Amino acid sequence: MNSARTITQLISDFTDQKDINDKSRKAIENALHQFFKYLVIVGRPASTPNERDIIRFKEFLISKKSIYTANSYLSGVKGFYKWTEANDIYKNITAGIRPVKIPKQYSKLPLKPEEVSQLIRSIDGSTFAGTRDKVIIQLMFENGLRAIEVSRLRISDFQTDRSGRPLLYILGKGQQVKEAVTISDSIDQALKELIETRRLTIGKDETLNPSEPLFRSHWIRDGEAKALSAPEIGNIVNNRLKSAGLKHPKISAHSLRHGAAIAALKATNDIFKVQLFLRHTSPNITKLYLTHSEDEYLKSSKIESVLSNLLEVHNLS
Incomplete structure (x- = not known):
């Protein structure tokens, strides 16, 4: 990444610039920490991930998380890389990544x-x-x-x-x-x-x-x-x-x-x-x-x- 700041500092700077409540801020931070933790586990460099890493992370989320949680994590990661590109820090490697599709039959609400x-x-x-x-x-x-x-x-x-x-x-x-x-x-x-x-x-x-x-x-x-x-x-x-x-x-x-x-x-x-x-x-x-x-x-x-x-x-x- 084109920055002397650490990943943790970049995440903090990104969330600090968003007009959101503390709960939403923590949710985004957690999504990003999960992504970078995933990169470490699979042996990929956290400072220079690519589009394929995002796709594999998406596949990992689908296999381990609910669709709602997977899309929540992806949203946080997409927002982060959109911000890094806008600030000339790193290219947006999530531009072509789509959210996990919700099958039509599961688009109904549950009864409590x-x-x-x-x-x-x-x-x-x-x-x-x-x-x-x-x-x-x-x-x-x-x-x-x-x-x-x-x-x-x-x-x-x-x-x-x-x-x-x-x-x-x-x-x-x-x-x-x-x-x-x-x-x-x-x-x-x-x-x-x-x-x-x-x-x-x-x-x-x-x-x-x-x-x-x-x-x-x-x-x-x-x-x-x-x-x-x-x-x-x-x-x-x-x-x-x-x-x-x-x-x-x-x-x-x-x-x-x-x-x-x-x-x-x-x-x-x-x-x-x-x-x-x-x-x-x-x-x-x-x-x-x-x-x-x-x-x-x-x-x-x-x-x-x-x-x-x-x-x-x-x-x-």
Whole structure:
């Protein structure tokens, strides 16, 4: 670098010239210290890095950090080298570096536990539809189920293990084999009520076909009721969100699973346990759920109570 100042002095001079609060200043300083620490670890000269070093640092961040954190670090580094070039200290080696792209499906906001609680309380559970919708929402939050996974559930997937714990066998996204997940007592009871109500509609002494969908659509095709489709489930949740005053362009049915991911991270502080909870094939996929700033969300003191036995039921403690 074209300066007699040390890297530490340059970082200090850079942040001192920015009209920002102390918290933002420390965040930028931390991002830059992480970058220069990375250069030392990989054996690159901190005084003369190049564009390839920035690209490799970006790849390192993607493999180790959430997209939000990676972009926060990159922003600090880009700002620093823009400043060094403007002051004839060093060329801007970050000019062609783009932020980490956030996949479209993860651009939605997560629902906070207190919002999920508000959503559930807003539903009249005395009706069949109300009970059904409540348990769908609970499954998508407490168990982190996708809409397509809810759609695929069959009556035969609702079972108990040898110790009497209630289970659901989930056919995950892109999977060929079903996986057992433990459900809470409240979900267990609601599912029993739904199944019993359906059984009574066909005759007191009749039994339901185990291969029937656990959540049926009103549409009849070829003489059989079909499962609620993923879009239908999304519409149900969206309508309930609207009725509860929670609908927002960036809030959707997927926000339940997203919220569950962040709440589980808060409860466990272990991304690998969250990966297992969400049934992801890689922790890097799990990190995509953490693209949004977690500051306010993760400070919620209500997470453990609203997640309804998350730690105990899913053995995440």
